[in-house]
Amino acid sequence: MSSDKSETSTHRCGHVAIIGRPNVGKSTLINRLVGQKFSITSRKAQTTRHRLLGIKSSEAAQIIYVDTPGLHAGAGRALNRYMNRAASGALVGVDLILFLTEAGKWTDGDDHVLARLADADAPIVVAVNKVDKVADKQTLLPFIDELSKRAEFLDVVPISALQGTNTERLEQVLTDALPVRPALYDEEQFTDRSERFLAAEMVREKLTDRLGQELPYRLSVEIEAFQLEDSMLKIGAIIWVERSSQKGIVIGRQGRVLKAVGSDARKDMEALFGRKVFLELWVKIKEGWSNDEQALQRLGYVD
Ligand SMILES: Nc1nc2c(ncn2[C@@H]2O[C@H](COP(=O)(O)OP(=O)(O)OP(=O)(O)O)[C@@H](O)[C@H]2O)c(=O)[nH]1
Ligand SMILES: [Mg+2]
Numbered sequence: 001m002s003s004d005k006s007e008t009s010t011h012r013c014g015h016v017a018i019i020g021r022p023n024v025g026k027s028t029l030i031n032r033l034v035g036q037k038f039s040i041t042s043r044k045a046q047t048t049r050h051r052l053l054g055i056k057s058s059e060a061a062q063i064i065y066v067d068t069p070g071l072h073a074g075a076g077r078a079l080n081r082y083m084n085r086a087a088s089g090a091l092v093g094v095d096l097i098l099f100l101t102e103a104g105k106w107t108d109g110d111d112h113v114l115a116r117l118a119d120a121d122a123p124i125v126v127a128v129n130k131v132d133k134v135a136d137k138q139t140l141l142p143f144i145d146e147l148s149k150r151a152e153f154l155d156v157v158p159i160s161a162l163q164g165t166n167t168e169r170l171e172q173v174l175t176d177a178l179p180v181r182p183a184l185y186d187e188e189q190f191t192d193r194s195e196r197f198l199a200a201e202m203v204r205e206k207l208t209d210r211l212g213q214e215l216p217y218r219l220s221v222e223i224e225a226f227q228l229e230d231s232m233l234k235i236g237a238i239i240w241v242e243r244s245s246q247k248g249i250v251i252g253r254q255g256r257v258l259k260a261v262g263s264d265a266r267k268d269m270e271a272l273f274g275r276k277v278f279l280e281l282w283v284k285i286k287e288g289w290s291n292d293e294q295a296l297q298r299l300g301y302v303d
């Protein structure tokens with residue numbers, strides 16, 4: 001008899017695309033389900049820009065979650081078009097779609113996402129997130145009832161990704177809907193993305209936290225150096241902005257903003273990579289990069 005559990009006849013495995021409008025909690029949820037904080041999150045919408053995998057392996061199953069940028073309408077700039085392509089692309093070839101919505105808050109953005117899901121082949125499970133924000137829990141049932149009528153869904157599961165409420169049940173619902181199949185990834189692996197990618201994202205998360213409403217959309221982070229020296233990771237990152245006025249804001253008076261961003265990002269990197277990190281940040285200008293297809297490609301926004 002084989003000792004490899006992935007070869008037993010009940011092991012389930014498959015891809016689950018997490019789809020939803022911006023800011024609904026997709027990345028918070030993937031971090032919760034995978035049990036690692038590796039996908040960046042923020043209060044501001046349109047934080048996630050790339051598709052990335054989060055892999056959860058257990059005895060019974062391996063669920064390969066796909067985090068995606070929030071699908072949004074009226075995408076004017078090249079960066080937004082890239083983000084929407086990254087999200088739509090996740091609908092192809094997956095075993096299951098997890099449509100994430102927000103409790104008590106159905107918007108035009110959700111209608112837009114639902115319209116995109118109509119063309120998808122995979123069955124859809126809906127999760128109703130942020131139930132912790134609903135004061136009167138009695139309003140949840142009618143909301144879920146309404147939602148259930150909007151399309152054909154396998155199941156509708158209320159959750160709080162932030163607090164972890166009911167996320168184990170969600171995982172069970174998803175597992176049961178996946179095909180019986182051996183694991184595709186090594187059980188130690190939790191993402192398809194490199195440490196370099198995750199490091200760049202951590203810097204971007206801290207910038208998004210500290211800067212005003214618009215600026216986060218005008219910057220991109222590129223890792224220039226990533227070396228292990230005497231058990232310490234030496235990481236150098238460039239923060240690309242679009243104008244010199246933005247550069248001044250990112251650096252801050254006497255370099256205060258940049259220093260704080262670096263310190264916050266370094267702490268997260270040390271926690272995730274499990275070693276000491278020396279982080280250096282530079283701010284540079286690449287005019288209009290976010291609406292320039294070629295600049296985007298050079299910065300790693302590649303389909
Ligand atoms: N109260 C509450 N807040 C939540 C919950 N899940 C996520 N949030 C918050 O919602 C905000 C957006 O979360 P993200 O995980 O970045 O959302 P997202 O869907 O990945 O957003 P984009 O990447 O921009 O599409 C953050 O401030 C989260 O802390 C939840 O269950 N309850
Ligand atoms: Mg996200």
